[in-house]
Amino acid sequence: MVPVNELLSVLFVVLGIVIGWLAASGKARADVVRAEERLAAVEQGRDTMAAQMESVAAQVSRQNSEDFLKLAEERLGKVNAEAGKDHDARKKEVEDLVSPIKDSLHKLQESTDRIEKEREGAYQGLKRTVEGLRQQTTDLRDTNVKLSTALRGSIKSRGDWGQISLKNIAESAGMTQHCDFDLEYTLASGAGGGRVDMVARIPDGGNIPIDAKVPLAAYWDGLDLDDPKARMMKMKEHASDVKKHIDALVSRDYARTLGGSDFTVMYIPAPPILAAAFEVDPTLQEYAFSKNILICTPVDLIGLLRTVGIYWQQHSMASNAKEIHKSAQEFYDRSAKFGEDLAKMGRGLNTAVNAYNAAVGSYDGRVMPEGRRLKELGIKDSPKRKLEAPPPVEGVARIPQNSTGRDRGEEE
Numbered sequence: 001m002v003p004v005n006e007l008l009s010v011l012f013v014v015l016g017i018v019i020g021w022l023a024a025s026g027k028a029r030a031d032v033v034r035a036e037e038r039l040a041a042v043e044q045g046r047d048t049m050a051a052q053m054e055s056v057a058a059q060v061s062r063q064n065s066e067d068f069l070k071l072a073e074e075r076l077g078k079v080n081a082e083a084g085k086d087h088d089a090r091k092k093e094v095e096d097l098v099s100p101i102k103d104s105l106h107k108l109q110e111s112t113d114r115i116e117k118e119r120e121g122a123y124q125g126l127k128r129t130v131e132g133l134r135q136q137t138t139d140l141r142d143t144n145v146k147l148s149t150a151l152r153g154s155i156k157s158r159g160d161w162g163q164i165s166l167k168n169i170a171e172s173a174g175m176t177q178h179c180d181f182d183l184e185y186t187l188a189s190g191a192g193g194g195r196v197d198m199v200a201r202i203p204d205g206g207n208i209p210i211d212a213k214v215p216l217a218a219y220w221d222g223l224d225l226d227d228p229k230a231r232m233m234k235m236k237e238h239a240s241d242v243k244k245h246i247d248a249l250v251s252r253d254y255a256r257t258l259g260g261s262d263f264t265v266m267y268i269p270a271p272p273i274l275a276a277a278f279e280v281d282p283t284l285q286e287y288a289f290s291k292n293i294l295i296c297t298p299v300d301l302i303g304l305l306r307t308v309g310i311y312w313q314q315h316s317m318a319s320n321a322k323e324i325h326k327s328a329q330e331f332y333d334r335s336a337k338f339g340e341d342l343a344k345m346g347r348g349l350n351t352a353v354n355a356y357n358a359a360v361g362s363y364d365g366r367v368m369p370e371g372r373r374l375k376e377l378g379i380k381d382s383p384k385r386k387l388e389a390p391p392p393v394e395g396v397a398r399i400p401q402n403s404t405g406r407d408r409g410e411e412e
Contacts, residue, residue, distance in 0.1 A: 162212025
């Protein structure tokens, strides 16, 4: 049997262990609670610190942002100011650069507008001119058709054309109608009568008869043909017509009737007409010469008439030479007489000058001393005029060198 003391000891020991365990457990629980509280406080502090850090960070970030924005605004303002100045400067440079271009473009636009207006006006003028030319061409074509029809069918129309051409040629050569030439000159009845188209007058009573011939019928008919043989036949007929005109002038013999000329001029107003006849019959000119007939076209006739005009000038100079010589002699005699009279007048003037100077010397030597003496004696208190000697004349009249009646060439 276990003793009670040992049991109590064991009980007290166990109780002490339990109490110690309970105390330790409570302490541990308190430490755990305190640790948890501390941990909670730490967590809370951490959260607070985190909040504070976030607040500080936000504040710092905000401050930094404000400072950055402020700095950025300042820098941006400076940049904007510099950029504005640079922009103004560049704008001015661009304006200075663009302004001449703008002015040039404006002037170019004005010039373009003016040129366009002028071009439009010129175009309208050209259009009117072309229209006028078209109308004139049409009128000329119609006139040519009418002229061709008239010349083909009427001998009188061909004669009128030749006479008009003759008159124009004579006036172009500087001749005057009814003075240097006459149209449709009628011959005297005693000389056989008849009428020549034109008579050109030459000095010393000479006359050149000129008759216009226009052989067109066969020539134009030949031009309208395409067959060479048929055309050649018509051209031969045309050459024969020209030869007939030559023979007709030979039979009329205008040169012998009028006198003062050895030949008669047969005038053909169109050179192609004569060229076509010569092409078929080259002996026509020689044949005409042998009959004292000179065939002329407008160029040949104007040369002939101008030669006549030069002949008239030379004849006029020759006929006036005696009159000119007589007038020159009379002028020379009159000039010599005038020179002698002028010399006499000069000698008379010199005589008068010498007499005047002698009178001035006498006045100065004889009258002036007595006058001064009377003035000194007080013969007159306040004379209105002063007694003064007139000045002598120093110059002399110039005598003409031919006063002796000889000219300068004779003196030399």
